[in-house]
Amino acid sequence: MKTWSFEDRIAFVLVCIGAAFRFYNYNDWSLSNDELSAITRLNFTSFGQMIEQGVKLNDMHPIGVQSFLWIWTGLFGVGETMLRLPFVILGILSIILFYLVGKKLFGSFPALLATSVFVALEFPILYSQLARPYSPGLFFSLLILFAWSKIIWNEKAWTWKYAFVFVVAGVGCMYTHYFSFLFAAIVGLSGLLLIRKEHRLKYSACGLLMFLIYIPNLDVFTHQFSIGGLGGDEGWLGAPGKDALWNYVLYCFNDSAILLGLLLALVGLAGFTQKTKLKWNRKHTLILILFSVPALIAYFYSIFNNPVFQYSILLFSFPCLLFFIFSWVGQEYSKKMKLVFVFTTLVLTSYSTIFDKQFYSTQFFAPFKDVAVKIAEYNKKYGSEKTIATVNVINPNYIHYYSDRYNDSPKFAQYLCNRAQQFIELKSIVDTSQATTMIHAWSNNYHAPEVEMIIAEKFPYVVENDQFFNAGVMAFSKDSLLHRAQTAEVLFEMKNDFEEVIWPDDAGFRNDSLFFNGKWSMLLKSEQEYSSTFRASANNIGFAKGRVYQASCKFHSIGELKDLIFVISIARKGENILWRGVQLKDFQDKNESWSSFYVGYKLAETILPDDEVSIYFMNSAHENIWIDDLKFRVLEN
Secondary structure: OOOOOHHHHHHHHHHHHHHHHHHOOOOOOOOOHHHHHHHHOOOOOOHHHHHHHHHHOOOOOOOHHHHHHHHHHHHHOOOHHHHHHHHHHHHHHHHHHHHHHHHHHHOHHHHHHHHHHHOOOHHHHHHHOOOOOHHHHHHHHHHHHHHHHHHHOOOOOOOHHHHHHHHHHHHHHHHHOHHHHHHHHHHHHHHHHHOOHHHHHHHHHHHHHHHHHHHHHHHHHHHHHHHOOOOOOOOOOOOOOOOHHHHHHHHHOOOOHHHHHHHHHHHHHHHHHOOOOOOOOHHHHHHHHHHHHHHHHHHHHHHHOOOOOOHHHHOOOOHHHHHHHHOOOOOOOOHHHHHHHHHHHHHHHHHHHHHHOOHHHOOOOOOHHHHHHHHHHHHHHOOHHHEEEEEEOOOHHHHHHHHOOOOOOOOEOOOOOOOHHHHHHHHHHHHHOOOOEEEEEEEOOOOOHHHHHHHHOOOOEEEEEEEEOOEEEEEEEOOOOOOOOOOOOEEEEEEEOOOOOOOOOHHHOEEOOOOOOOOOEEEEOOOOOEOOOEEEEHHHHOOOOOOEEEEEEEEEEOOOOOOEEEEEEEEEOOEEEEEEEEEOHHHOOOOOOOEEEEEEEEOOOOOOOOOEEEEEEEEOOOOOEEEEEEEEEEEOO
16 A cells, blocks of 8 residues: 655645535625526526527536536535535545645645645635536646646556546536536647647547547537627626736735745745756646646737636636746755645735634625615514515526525515616505505615605605615615714715706706796796706815716606607716716606606726716707706715
C-alpha cells in the first residue's frame, strides 16, 4: 500500500479545513432566487415534462443538474439541508481533486500552496454552498483535468482506468454547465496536440463516446443557444465593461488587491530563495490557456453577441489561475519551511475571507427567508385582521417556499408590481382596502419607487422599514400615533395644484372648467404641444447620482389618451445630457374619469451642481388634457 508523503498529510488537514469552511452555516441562509427557480421548475407531473418545460424552455443550462434534483428531491424533499448537501460534498471533493491535479502537473509543494489558498477563498466556498450547477461543474472540470493529466503525462502504456474516468468527467462537464462543457472541450482538444501518436486513436474514441452520450441533450442545447444569452431585449444581464477581466481576477482573490499582492510576494520570495530557477514550459502555457480562454470567450461573446459574462460561469477554469501562480515554487524546502509557507498562505486567505470580507455574515443573494420572517412578524404585530400584504417577486413560489412555514404569514393581494398596469392594480388594492396597516415586500426584483408613492396615499406613515441585499420589507399605517421607522431623507419637495401661479408659464394653462381638487387645473389644449415648465439647477433640488426622484399627478382626457409624455431633462451648458419621458396613457384607468400617474427613477448618471433640470409635459398627439395635483420630490437613497 502506498504511503502518504509529508505534503499529502498536510493536504489532508487542508481538506478538513476546507470542509469546515463549506459545511459551516450552509443550510441556514436563504435559498437564492436561482435555487428557488430550480425547485419550482421541478413541479411537473412527469420527468419528460420537467425537461421540456423546466429546462429546455425556461432555463439556460443542460439537463444534468435539474435531472439530478428531480431524483434527489423526490427522495429527500426540498429542505435546505438535504437540497444543498450533495453540492457541498462535491465542493469538498473538489479540494481533493485540486490537490491531485496540481501535484501531477507541477509537484506536491506547489499543489499544497495552491490548495491552502483554494480551501479558504470566498469564490469556491460560496459556490460550493449553492444547489446550482457550479459545484458539480467545478468537480467534473477538475476530474477531467485529473484523468487527462494521467493520460497525457503517463510514461507507461495507455491506461483504460483513467480513460474511463476521462469519459465520465467529460460527460459530467457537458451535462452540467455550458462553460464546464467549454472547459472540457479545451482540455480535450489540447490533448490531441500532446498525446503520443500511438494513443491518439483511442483518445479520439473517448471524445466520440462523450458526444454519443450527450445526444439526449442536443435538442435542449440547440433551443437554448438559439436564444443566445441572458441579455438582449428581454434579458437582465448587461454587457461587461472594459475592465471586466481584471475585475474578475480581483474577484477570484476576494476582490482584494492586497491579498493578491501578498500571495504574489510570497511566490516571489519562494522563487528568490530556491536554488533551482524554474523555466517556462508547455505546462505553464497550457494551464494559462485553460484559465484565460473561457474568460476571453465569455467576454467577447458578451460584447459582440449576447451578454453571458458572470463570475460564476468562470469558476470551472478558475483553479488553473492558482495552478499557474504557484507553479513557480519549487520543491527544495525543508519540512519546516513548507509548513511556514502553507500556514502563511492559509492564514492570509482565511483572514481575508472571514474577517475582511465577513463571508459568514454577508448576504450575497436576496434573502427570501428573512423577508418571509419579517412579513409574518409584522402581520402578527399589527393584527392579521387589520393588515393587508403585497410582495414583489419573480414567481410566487419563491416567497411561498418560506412564508408557508409560518402560521402568521398573510395572504398576498399582489405578487408583482413594477409596471404601469400593475401600479393601477396596486392602487385599486390600496383604495379599496379596509386595513389599517399595509405590508409591502420585495426580493430579487426591482423595487419601483412608484410603489411607495401609491401606498402612501392611503397609508401615509412608514412604521417598519427593513432593508436587505436586493430585498426589503416595509409596513405602512394609517395610524399617526405609531412609532415611525427611518426612511430616506426628502431633499426637495414640490406640489403644484394650479390653484396659484407657481411655474413661470402657469397662467397661460390654468383652467377652471374641470379639476380634480380645488377650483383649478392645468389644461393642455390640442394646439399646445408643451406645458408650462419647471426649471431649477440640479444643486437647488438635490439632483445627484444615486438619488431618487418621484413624481405623480392626476390627469383626464376625453376618450382614450394617445400620446402625453411626462418629461424630465437635464442640460449642461445648453446640451441635453439626460432626457427621460414616460407615457401617461399606460396609467389611464378606464373605470375612472381621473387617472393617477406615477413615476420614479434612481439617477444613474453623473450630474453636476450647475446642470439645469426641466420638468414638463409633451402633448405630441395634440389632445385636450387636464392635469392636476402634480407632486415631485427628490430622496436621498
